[in-house]
Amino acid sequence: MSEDQVQKLRETLHSLTELLTRILMYDALQTPEKEELNFFRIYRGSLMDSVIVSWWKHFGSHSDDCHWKNLIDSSSVDIVRNKISIAMAGLEPGLTSDSVWKDVQKYRNTSAAHLGFDPYERAKTYPRLKPLRLQSEIVYGQIFDELEAVGNNSGYTVPQDMSGDRRRQIEAHWRSMGNAARSSLAGWPNEP
Numbered sequence: 001m002s003e004d005q006v007q008k009l010r011e012t013l014h015s016l017t018e019l020l021t022r023i024l025m026y027d028a029l030q031t032p033e034k035e036e037l038n039f040f041r042i043y044r045g046s047l048m049d050s051v052i053v054s055w056w057k058h059f060g061s062h063s064d065d066c067h068w069k070n071l072i073d074s075s076s077v078d079i080v081r082n083k084i085s086i087a088m089a090g091l092e093p094g095l096t097s098d099s100v101w102k103d104v105q106k107y108r109n110t111s112a113a114h115l116g117f118d119p120y121e122r123a124k125t126y127p128r129l130k131p132l133r134l135q136s137e138i139v140y141g142q143i144f145d146e147l148e149a150v151g152n153n154s155g156y157t158v159p160q161d162m163s164g165d166r167r168r169q170i171e172a173h174w175r176s177m178g179n180a181a182r183s184s185l186a187g188w189p190n191e192p
Contacts, residue, residue, distance in 0.1 A: 001150050009143050013156050016140045019054040020162055022047050023133045028174035038190045048126050049112040055132050056108055068139045080142050087134040100131045137163050
């Protein structure tokens with residue numbers, strides 16, 4: 001593997017780490033049915049937009065150099081694609097990478113990266129983040145393994161610590177922090 005390829009994979013791991021962290025933060029900051037303070041609503045909306053734009057870098061345009069298929073070893077593309085397909089089907093019957101991509105594209109093109117003025121064309125809901133998280137975890141694991149094979153994955157979180165029990169522990173901790181922040185702001189108005 002060339003030094004240039006190693007650098008691209010390392011930068012992609014960093015980008016995917018940031019993406020997965022934002023998804024985790026979004027999940028941890030689940031809002032009550034009626035969020036009282038605009039501060040939290042705006043923060044979560046900003047996290048969503050950031051997640052969508054970041055996800056698009058690696059899963060959006062297939063011709064982009066930073067699309068996951070153009071980064072990993074070509075002999076692994078079908079294996080990773082199959083893992084992603086299985087993960088999507090496990091979430092919901094009929095859910096595919098293409099259907100997730102279309103939902104994200106619509107939100108990205110009308111709300112996150114661009115502003116759509118036609119209310120009938122605009123995305124009506126946020127994309128679900130669990131499919132994006134699973135796709136990102138799978139690609140993260142593949143890139144981590146490829147870098148490990150050449151002895152160049154130091155400094156990055158092992159894939160198992162990006163999901164499962166460790167993720168649930170971090171989410172619970174961050175949720176407690178968010179709830180403590182909300183409690184401390186009880187009674188505060190949106191404007192002075």
